[in-house]
Amino acid sequence: MENTAIQLNDVTVRFRIPHEKIPTLQEYAIRWLKRRSVSFSDFNALNNVSFSIKQGATVGIIGANGAGKSTLLKVISRVIRPTYGRVFLRGRIAPLLELGAGFDYEMTGRENIFLNGAVLGFNRKDIASRLDRIVEFSGISEFIDAPIRTYSSGMVARLGFAVATDVQPDILVIDEILSVGDVEFQKKSAQRILQYSNNGSTILVVSHNPSAIKQLCNDVIWLQHGLIKMRGSVDDIINYYSS
Ligand SMILES: Nc1ncnc2c1ncn2[C@@H]1O[C@H](COP(=O)(O)OP(=O)(O)OP(=O)(O)O)[C@@H](O)[C@H]1O
Ligand SMILES: [Mg+2]
Secondary structure, three states: OOOEEEEEEEEEEEEEEEOOOOOOHHHHHHHHHOOOOOOEEEEEEEEEEEEEEEOOOEEEEEOOOOOOHHHHHHHHOOOOOOOEEEEEEOOOEEEEOOOOOOOOOOOEHHHHHHHHHHHOOOOHHHHHHHHHHHHHHHOOHHHOOOEHHHOOHHHHHHHHHHHHOOOOOOEEEEEOHHHHOOHHHHHHHHHHHHHHHHOOOEEEEEOOOHHHHHHHOOEEEEEEOOEEEEEEEHHHHHHHHHO
């Protein structure tokens, strides 16, 4: 336990999926009045998942679309609660979830830096003092006062990464988003991730890009249908997964 950064004990995340399509609210109300139940089915996006990650490790999460990777990162980042089980974290976490999570698309880039910074637990004064550095790293200073609905997805990703990683977090969680950045930004962000990793941060990366995983991670968890299929060294797991 001593040097564990992240621990999951029997974590299940259950979603409720409507079974049949209900065309209108009126139809829904009529069914409800007639006590005709609207049928649902329960779906476990994560199923009794347990693992622990040591402080300072960089771990990749791979798996097919719908395997539960984003759900896993959200439950670790406390964006969703587990239906069962518990998540333990040691230290300050900086989550970079799916594109745009934590952003308001009607607000400008500058306003979103404050919004996102607040979500990360920083106060206004602190962010104001770091604003120039964040904008500079993001490389989008020209557009910083435009609403981010006018940004390309790469620009949103740049801004998100710049805010979340301006101060080294104890735990950095990244869901895919770097893949929409251009070559220059991918290099720059990989450099920063490696630097934080060398300085002791624990890092969790979801990616569909095997070479990104190989570049960053030592250890890989392969998720399949909400279960851990395999965990091991990056070369082993990527080999099994690709074949
Ligand atoms: N809010 C939700 N309500 C209902 N089902 C959900 C919800 N969020 C996720 N799911 C379901 O949970 C499963 C896992 O989704 P998740 O987003 O974790 O997959 P993923 O591994 O990140 O996939 P991808 O590689 O496509 O990003 C999917 O079947 C998805 O439909
Ligand atoms: Mg996902």
